[in-house]
Amino acid sequence: MTNLSYVHETNFKAEVLNNTLPVLVDFTAAWCSPCKMIEPVVSQIAQTWAEKVKVVKLDIDENAGLTSQYQVMGVPTLMLFVKGKPVERVTGYQPLDRIEEKLKKHVE
Numbered sequence: 001m002t003n004l005s006y007v008h009e010t011n012f013k014a015e016v017l018n019n020t021l022p023v024l025v026d027f028t029a030a031w032c033s034p035c036k037m038i039e040p041v042v043s044q045i046a047q048t049w050a051e052k053v054k055v056v057k058l059d060i061d062e063n064a065g066l067t068s069q070y071q072v073m074g075v076p077t078l079m080l081f082v083k084g085k086p087v088e089r090v091t092g093y094q095p096l097d098r099i100e101e102k103l104k105k106h107v108e
Contacts, residue, residue, distance in 0.1 A: 004046055007056045009063050017084035019054055022107050026057045027067065027077040034093045035076040041096045042078070045103070052107050082106050
């Protein structure tokens with residue numbers, strides 16, 4: 001299982017918006033049960049797509065500004081950023097194949 005790094009309001013621009021790779025941001029919270037359920041799926045994506053997509057986590061409780069800026073109303077929310085723009089959003093637990101289907105539209 002891949003140990004994913006967390007991004008914060010201080011490094012979000014450098015790590016996500018200015019990244020040359022597409023970046024999948026997992027908006028999560030420590031108290032969220034579905035977030036724990038989706039963790040192995042997100043880790044699998046990080047391993048399988050390692051060359052094509054950077055995967056990071058963002059704690060919504062520690063980053064209220066980004067959470068409201070991207071209108072994240074529920075967690076988990078996975079958001080794919082391409083060239084600094086959010087292009088795809090998945091809210092709630094989703095199986096791996098459904099998430100990969102959305103990624104494939106923007107990555108290859």
